Amino acid sequence: MDQPDLQHESLTTDAKSPLALGVVRYRRPWTVLVFVLFGISTWPIAHYLALLRTDNSIESWLGDSDPAVKAYQQFSKEFNANELLIVAFDHCTYDDPRLELLANRLEQHDAILRCLTAHRLAEMMEIWGIENTSPPLLGKKPDFSGLFAEVQTDPTTDRKALLRYVRRASESVGFDTAETHLGGPTSVNVALDEAAEASMRQLMPIVIGVSLFFLGWSLRDWRLVLMLIFCSGMTVLLTLAMMSAYGAKLNLIGIAIPPMLLVLSLSFGLHLIHHWRLAPNAEFAASYAVSKTFRPTLLAASTTAIGCASLVTSQFAPVRAFGVWAAVGTLVAVAVTYLFAPVYLSSDRRHSNQIQHATWAGLMVQQLPARSVFAVWCLLTIVACVGLQRLTCESDALKFLPQSAKLTQDYELIERRLTGLLNIEAIVEFSSEVPLADRIRHFRDYAAALRKHSDVEDVFDFLTFFPQSDEETADILRELKSQRRLAPMLRTRLNKNQTRWRLTANVASTAGQRLGAIVNELPQAIESKMKVTYTGVVPLILAAQHEIFAGLGRSLLAASAVLWVLLTLAFRSPRTAFLLLLLNISPVLIVFGLLGWLGHPVNIATLTTATVALGVALDDTLHFVAHFQSETSRQPSRCRRDIAALTAEKCFRPMMQTTLVASLGLGTLAFSSFVPIAEFGVLLSALLIVALLGDLILLPALLSTAWVDP
Numbered sequence: 001m002d003q004p005d006l007q008h009e010s011l012t013t014d015a016k017s018p019l020a021l022g023v024v025r026y027r028r029p030w031t032v033l034v035f036v037l038f039g040i041s042t043w044p045i046a047h048y049l050a051l052l053r054t055d056n057s058i059e060s061w062l063g064d065s066d067p068a069v070k071a072y073q074q075f076s077k078e079f080n081a082n083e084l085l086i087v088a089f090d091h092c093t094y095d096d097p098r099l100e101l102l103a104n105r106l107e108q109h110d111a112i113l114r115c116l117t118a119h120r121l122a123e124m125m126e127i128w129g130i131e132n133t134s135p136p137l138l139g140k141k142p143d144f145s146g147l148f149a150e151v152q153t154d155p156t157t158d159r160k161a162l163l164r165y166v167r168r169a170s171e172s173v174g175f176d177t178a179e180t181h182l183g184g185p186t187s188v189n190v191a192l193d194e195a196a197e198a199s200m201r202q203l204m205p206i207v208i209g210v211s212l213f214f215l216g217w218s219l220r221d222w223r224l225v226l227m228l229i230f231c232s233g234m235t236v237l238l239t240l241a242m243m244s245a246y247g248a249k250l251n252l253i254g255i256a257i258p259p260m261l262l263v264l265s266l267s268f269g270l271h272l273i274h275h276w277r278l279a280p281n282a283e284f285a286a287s288y289a290v291s292k293t294f295r296p297t298l299l300a301a302s303t304t305a306i307g308c309a310s311l312v313t314s315q316f317a318p319v320r321a322f323g324v325w326a327a328v329g330t331l332v333a334v335a336v337t338y339l340f341a342p343v344y345l346s347s348d349r350r351h352s353n354q355i356q357h358a359t360w361a362g363l364m365v366q367q368l369p370a371r372s373v374f375a376v377w378c379l380l381t382i383v384a385c386v387g388l389q390r391l392t393c394e395s396d397a398l399k400f401l402p403q404s405a406k407l408t409q410d411y412e413l414i415e416r417r418l419t420g421l422l423n424i425e426a427i428v429e430f431s432s433e434v435p436l437a438d439r440i441r442h443f444r445d446y447a448a449a450l451r452k453h454s455d456v457e458d459v460f461d462f463l464t465f466f467p468q469s470d471e472e473t474a475d476i477l478r479e480l481k482s483q484r485r486l487a488p489m490l491r492t493r494l495n496k497n498q499t500r501w502r503l504t505a506n507v508a509s510t511a512g513q514r515l516g517a518i519v520n521e522l523p524q525a526i527e528s529k530m531k532v533t534y535t536g537v538v539p540l541i542l543a544a545q546h547e548i549f550a551g552l553g554r555s556l557l558a559a560s561a562v563l564w565v566l567l568t569l570a571f572r573s574p575r576t577a578f579l580l581l582l583l584n585i586s587p588v589l590i591v592f593g594l595l596g597w598l599g600h601p602v603n604i605a606t607l608t609t610a611t612v613a614l615g616v617a618l619d620d621t622l623h624f625v626a627h628f629q630s631e632t633s634r635q636p637s638r639c640r641r642d643i644a645a646l647t648a649e650k651c652f653r654p655m656m657q658t659t660l661v662a663s664l665g666l667g668t669l670a671f672s673s674f675v676p677i678a679e680f681g682v683l684l685s686a687l688l689i690v691a692l693l694g695d696l697i698l699l700p701a702l703l704s705t706a707w708v709d710p
Contacts, residue, residue, distance in 0.1 A: 031343050038234075038340075045237050048244035054193045055249040062315050068535070068543035075425060075535045079492050079502050082113060082153050085186045086421070087166060088146030088414050090179035094118040098173045099147055105169040106149050111157045116148040125465055144417040151186050159190045181410040183421045185537075188397050191407040192252055195400070199674040200255045206668045207259045211266060214664055218657050224273055227344050232265035235336045239329035248325065251318040252400065253605050256669070256680045257326055263665035264304065264616065265333040267658035268297050269341055271623055274654040276345050286346035294338060296626040299570055300619035301334045303563050307615025310559035311608060314551035316544075322608050323555075330615075361652040361696065362645035370641075370701035377698050381586045384593025391592065394601040395544035396422075398509050402673040411509055420457035420506030424519065425536035426450070428501045431529040436498065437474040442530055443501050444470075449523040450505050455514060460504040462493040507538065516542055544604070552607050559611045560585060563618070571625075580625070583698055584617045587690035591683065605676030609683045616662070616684075617691035620655045624695055627651050628703055644700040652696065659692040 062069045075081060087106075092099070095118065103115035151162070163182065170180050208229070215225045236258045243250075250257075275292040279285035308330065311323025401408050415421055428446060430439045440463060447461040466473040477498065480490070494501045507518060515538050524532055560581060567577035588610045595602060628647045635643065662685070669681025 031347075034340055034343050041238070044245075045241040048241040049237065052240055052244040053249050054196050054255070055251055062317075062540065062544060062547065066315055066543055066547070068539050071533070071535045072540060075427065076153075078495060078500070081425075081492060083151040083185045085112075085149040085151050085166070086146060086183040086414060086418070087149060087170065088144065088181045088183070088418055089170075089175050090181075091143050092145045092175070092179075093142060094145040096145065098175060099145070101173040102169055102175070103147055103149075105173065106147075106166065109162065109165055111152050111154065111162050113150045113152055115150070118145070121465065144413075146181075146418070151184075159186050160193065163187065163190050181413055182407070183411055183414045187407055187410070191401055191405065192397060195405070195674040196250065196252050196255045196677075199669075199672045199677050200250070200258065203669055203672055203677070204258060206671065207262060207665050210668050211262065211661060211665050214661055215266070218660075219273065223344075227341060228266055228269040228273075231269055231337050231340050232262045232333075234340065235265040235329065235333040236261050238336065239325065239332050242328065242332075243325050248321060251321065252674070252676050253318045253322045253608055253680070254325065256605070256608075256677055257322065257329060259666060259669060259681070260326060260612070260684075261329040261333055263662040264330060265337060266661045266665070267616075267619060268301070268333055268337045270657045270661065271297060271619075271654050272337065272341055272345070274657075286342045289345060290338065290342055292626075292630075293623070296622045297337075297619075298334060299566075300615075300622045301330050302566065303618040303622070304612070304615030305330045306562045306566065307559045307611040307613075310555045310562065310611050311551075313554045313558050314607065315547045316551065316604055316607070319551065319604065319607055323611075326608075326612065359649055362649040364697075365645040365648045365700040365704070366641065368697065368701065370704045373697055373701040377586065377694070381589050381593075384590040384597075387593035387596030388589070390596035390599070391549070392599070392601045393545045393548040394603045395541050395548060396509060400603070400675045402675070405673075415457070415508045415510070420508045422507050422509050422511065422515075422538050422541070423536045424505045424507065424522070424534055424538045426503040426505060426522070427533045427535065428503060429531040429533070430499050430501070432497070432499055434529050435474075436477065437470045439498070439501070439530075440470045440473050440477075443503070446523065446530075446532070447503055450503065453505075453518070453521060453523075455507050455511055455518045456505045457508055458506050460506070462490065504536070516545075548602060548604060548607055552602075552610060555607070555611045556585075556588070556614070559614055563614070579702055580618075580621060583694050583702065584614055584621060584691060586698075587617060587687050587694060588613060590690055591687050595683075603676060603679065605680045606683060609680060609687060613684055613687035613691065617688060617695075620651075620658060620692065620695045621699060624648075624651050624655065624699055625703070641704040644703045647703075648696065648700050655692060655695060659688050663688050 087102070089096075099117045100119050103117050103120070106112045106115055149166070151157070163186065166182070167177060167180060171177060211232075212225060212229065215228060216222060219225055239261055240258065243254075248254075271293050272289050276285050276289035278292075279288035281288070305327040308323045308326035311326075312320050314320055314323070398408065398411060411421055426446075428443055430442070434442075444461070444463055447459050447463070450456055450459050463473060466476060481498070492502070505522070507515070511518060519534060519538060519542065522534065564574075564577050564581050567580055568574050571577055571580075592602070592610065624647060627650060628643060631638075631643045631647055632640075664685075666681040666688075667685040670678050670685075672678040672681070
């Protein structure tokens, strides 16, 4: 394949952009400006990084506009329902005096409203004049019991400090730390925070180390490697500092932003260095590289930012935050790369335009029939789309933690020996015309029907602690209401008019994909004058699962529409824009379809990868098309297949480098014990590799035909 004679290219023509001209004419002032900006920004960046915090409150995942969230908020307000923290102990009976000591100690904390123990429940029944003939609330097993602590759901509550207080209080009354087991949303939120922070601390050095190794191997120049690492590091630190200054917090998805920006910035820098080495003249090498790469890089960064920004259509707050700050970070990466890198490259005259191209890539393009390649790729995409129908999702936050995690083991033990920890709140509403005794009878019948469901582990029915006679129970409730002696527990189980009654059914967190079926199988109203509605944790999980699929499709459609408009404006051809977009959407369909065929569930982190990959994958595509355009304008007489082959030869090396840097860097996230981050890294790496195959096989085939006219 003939090599283009770069010596005859006009550097003046190549350096038409103001940025490229500035690199040549104002190198010294530019250098001074860069060092001044670096010096000025150092302290604010360090200050705001120190203030950055994590927040994985699962109650904030779905927005307030979601119907399931609205129903749960109305329920919480009506029944004064707060978070429950279950504190259970080995070798502890329900009447262990240490439980009462612990309850008194816990209630001294501002965030704990009240505690419930079997002893306190027995005292209430004695005050009400009810004979205690029921089994203890927290004593199904003779050697395993504990208490319920009602936690104030205040955003300012420091849950980590609260759990530390609970553990210290447990130790102070004589319980061993190893025998203490915690359950409930409070403990889950803290576990997610700790897992996210640990993942970021452990994985960032690994990501940087892998990137350094690969960059050193591919560039063979430690000074260029350090330059790229500096630009990438500045991108990450500046973006995180901006997040902190704005008041944003890292969450279970947001901690993937630093490694993503790191590899994205490295990709931008690798394209710049590749063209810097191709420059025919050392004096103008930096301006040549800037002029050749800035437009496609800016366009690629814009597509990536648009792909990320499309995630704001999601109902998940963590996903929206990820989309916004990943988009901001992508644009920061371009600014930092083209602010700092040209300063170094303009002072380094060691470049070489004798780069060995991948001749085999050109031969492959020449040999593969374009229409057959397109047909096979379309067939593969169609087969994958069938797999999309088999996709399932996972939104239980406990599944994001490894099996070896302390909380996971605590949940397993509590659910096996005490109670299920996922609740379904059944609100039974009666007509005011129904006599109180009849309401009690229907309510008890309904509770009995719930208990018959095989997946319901237990039902908390407050009438269990009242006499078996419906009339006697009605008399007690009337007396308690007239004397205004309704205990706090009763005020959380029925409303003032005693027309809406609350029943809590607990299921195990291991129910997984059965949750939807469980809710559908629960009995409905058993009497014409009663109505049953469901809320609680399980309906919220089901709403989240629905939103994962809906949000994935919504964000992908939004990103595709905006990117099609952008590509149409860039190439002045709607058909070309559509085909290039289809080329970069197909990896998403193939990888997600494969997940469906394999039966692997997607989760909230998976939701972000599709649109991010769509934007990132366009980076190599746009650089390839830009090079194809350049060669076409220089050699208009050559056939499209020859030019596509020549472009493949010259672009294979930087495309392979950028994809390997990104996929290997993100692939290291697979070592995270935090499931969302591990799956984010693996899935995004797979998407980028499939996208590279598309750019090396399908894109040259498209450019060889008259279908695409860039």
